[in-house]
Amino acid sequence: MMTTSPTEREIFYQALTIRIRILIMIVSFFPMLLTTGILFYKFNQLYTEKMQTHTLELVQKHSLEIDTFLLEKLGNIRYVARQFDNNQPPSAFLKYHLENLRNEYGDVFTDLGLVNQNGIQFAYEGPFKLENADYSLAHWFINATQRPYYISDVFTGLRGYPHFIISIRIASADVNYILRATVNFGAFNSLVENIHIGKTGIAFIINTKGQLQTKKEISLNRAFVSFITDPRNYDDNETVFTRQQDDITGKKYLCVASMLKHINWLMVFRQDINDAFSELWKTQILTLICFIAGCIAILSVAFILPKSIVRRLSAADEKNEAMNQQVVESGRLATIGELAAGIAHEINNPVAIMIEEAGWMEDLLEEEESEGTKNMDEFKRSLKQINTQGKRCKEITHKLLSFARKNDSTTNDVQINDTIMEIVSLTAQMAKYNNVLIKTILNKNIPYIRISPSEMQQVILNLINNAIDAMEKTGGTIxxxxxxSQIEANHLVITIEDDGPGIPKNNLDRIFDPFFTTKPVGKGTGLGLSICYGIIQKMGGKIDVNSQVGVGTRFRIWIPFQEETKKSI
Amino acid sequence: MDSVAHTQKNKDVIDVLLVDDEKGYLDVLSNRLSRRFIHSTKAFSGTQALQILRKKDFDVIVLDLKMEDMGGIEVLKIIKKMAPELPVIILTGHGSQTAAKEGIELGAFDYLSKPCELTDLIKKIKQACGKTSDMLDTPE
Structure with missing residues (x-):
């Protein structure tokens, strides 16, 4: 990352963001899709199976009940038929047994009748006047004559009410009658009508032609009827599972049909699909919502997390780079310092000789003085000048040496005023060049602070240089x-203020960012203030900036001190 | 060191050993000191200084820190072994306070930076041989 340009770095971070994003999505979506898919499929399968089993059991149970009912009633009539005695008056026989049946089973049986082989009901006991009624053409009669017993479909017949008939053939040497009993339709119907499942589940009975044998008003389409009445569709349980769509309403139904054993009827259970599967669908919707919420969460994480990671990474890279630059900068300064120290030493020796030689000449001239020489005064002036200039050289070299030897981060007790004065004298020449005046208001009572003098020097030098740079065209005062500090306890505050052009507000927020510079390319690294910020942070202090365009800029540095160091002078 | 104290009491001229590899500097310094009643012997290297010191006693030694054959600090250590009480003034062109402070820690009387005022040097020399017991009170 060190050698790449900001654009390349940006591209790298973008690619990294996308890579992390894709990885997060793959790693998160794949297991979630797999788990949700498997659960969804398995749950559907299990629920459907369970529901079918439950319904089948119900239908079988009720089919058995109806079968039992019919078998019982058939048994009753068969018993009555066996009791038939031709010597007994038929009316008395019917009356006696109908009473018995009613006593035993309530009004399940409506009436009893004896029909001769010509279809004429010669004896009848019941609420209707059906004596001598002719059944010779009735469908039930034709069927009843052909088999020992017969249970008819539900029909209205002569009486005009829906009913069905159980008939037993009484055949002996001298008689060939049919004993018929009418079963109260209401009693039979209530067996089926009371079956309910869910909100819409109902049961009904049809015959093999698809005609309803119970009261319900239900429309059945032909395909459905032919399917459920086809024996080939029945499994071992004698039930068939199918779906039906209502021709009129278009509603879809789940249907289960079961063949009754003793009659060619089918017990059918029908429930609205929406009702039957409502719980399943609710669960499916809930699963879907959870899945979508999971997707949204994954997408959010996939979009937010990589950005945040890359932002942190980029910040860490920048910090690292700034630190590397700082190391390079420090190294550079150290090299300059060493060089300066070498030069200063080399200059100091000849300057010392020069000064001493001038002094020696002054010594010698003192001896000559009595004799009086024309140019004596001029000699003296010149020697004095050599001495003065030599001292000036000494001052310069001492400043250089002082700068060089302080260029390290070892901490020391420092009187900040001295550091400031040193830097002011170092930068005085440059300030003068740029028509800048440096004013100092130094409080003599400020305590010593334990810091690295070299680093502090770097900070102040940087701020002064920046101020001079800002005012190079206009000139001004620093x-x-x-x-x-009055604000922070046990802190001293250094204020460096200029009346230069000021810093625009949008630059002010980024002023301590590494690589932020407004100077032309090649002139500023954009590291100066960031390094200053780092140094002050390390010292446990803080730095802030206030600026107003056209008015000036003020930097303030707070450095903590300890009460004891105040005295450790 | 008793002999030095004795010498100091009995004669006005102070005997100083000047150690520096800058011949030109030593020559002119020696001349100027002699005019001020300070007798000086010149040594142009650390080795030479130690040789001279073995033969003769001095009141004060003025020692440069940076010399070609042997560093001033090294010479100081040897002098302090030979004559622990002999005052040594460090005169350095390097301007390094660290080295000078190291010298003081090793027992040097004081230090001055080159180029220095002759009067300052003489003042230090006189302090060194006259008031060695109060050396810690001496300002730079």
Whole structure:
């Protein structure tokens, strides 16, 4: 990352963001899809199976009940038929047995009748006047003559009410009658009518022609009827599972049909599909909602997390780079320092000789003085000048040496005012060039602080240089002030203020960011203030900036001190 | 060191050993000191200084820190072994306070930076041989 340009870095981070995003999506979506899919499928299968089993059991149970009912009633009539005695008056026989049946089973049986082989009901006991009624053409009669017993379909017949007939053939040497009993339709119907499942589940009975044998008003389409009446569709349980769509309403139904054993009727159970599967569908919707919520969560994470990671990574990279630059910068400064120290030493020796030689000449001239020489005064002036200039050289080399030897991060007790004065004298020449005046208001009572003098020097030098750079065209004043902070306890505050052009607000927020610079390419690295910020942070202090365009800029640095260091002078 | 104290009491001239590899500097310094009643012997290297010191006693040694054959600090250590009480003034062109402070820790009397005022040097020399017991009170 060190050698790449900002654009390349941006592309790298974008690619990294996308890679992380894709990875998160694959890793999260794949198991979620798999798990949800399997659960969804298995749950559907199990629920459907369970529901079918439950319905089948119900239908079988009720079919058995109806079968039992019919078998019982058939048994009753068969018993009555066996009791028939031709010597007994038929009316008395019927009356006696109908009474018995009613006593035993309530009004299940409506009436009893004896029909001769010509279809004439010669004896009748019941509420209707059906004596001598002619059944010779009735469908039930034709069937009843052909088999020992017969249970008819439900029909209205002569009486005009729906009913069905159980008939037994009484055949002996001297008689060939048919004993017929009418079963109260209401009693039979209530057996089926009371079956309910869910909100819409109903039961009904049809014959093999698809005609309803119970009261319900239900429309059945032909395909459905032919399917459920086809014996080939029945499994071992004698039930068939199918779906039916109502021709009129278009509603879809789940249907289960079961063949009754003793009569060619089918017990059918029908429930609206929406009702039958409502719980399943609710669960499916809930699963779907959970799945969508999971997707949204994954997508959010996939979009937010990589950005945040890459942002942190980029910040860490930048910080790292800034630190590397700082190391390079420090190294550079150290090299310059060493070089300066070498040069200063080399200069100091000849300057010392120069000064001493001038001094020696002054010594010698003192001896000559009595004799009086024309140019004596000029000699003296010149020697004095050599001495003065030599001292000036000494000052310069001492400043250089002082700068060089302080260029390390070892901490020391530092009087910040001295550091400021050193830097002011170092930068005085440059300030003068740029028509900048440096004013100092230094509080003499500020305590010593334990910091690295070199780093502090770097910070102040940087701020002064920036101020001078900002005012190079206009000139101006830099005011440096030191005092004990009134805001922060045990902190001293250094204020460096200029009356330069100021910093625009949008730049002000980024001023301590690494690589942020407004200077032309090649002139500023954009690291100066970021390094200053780092140094002050390391010292446990803080730095802030206030600026107003056209008015000036003020940097404030707070450095903590300990009460004891105040005295450790 | 008793002999030095004795010498100090009995004669006005102070005997100083100047150690520096800058011949030109030593020559002119020696001349100027002699005019001020300070007798000086010149040594142009650390080795030479130690040789001279074995033969003769001095009141004060003025020692440069950076020399070609042997560093001033090294010479100081040897002098302090030979004559622990002999005051040594460090005169350095390097301007490094760290080295000078190291010298003080090793027993040097004080230090001065080159180029220095002759009067300052003489003042230090006189302090060194006259008031060695109060050396810690001496300002730079």
């Amino acid at each position: 005011t440096i002030e030191t005092k004990i």
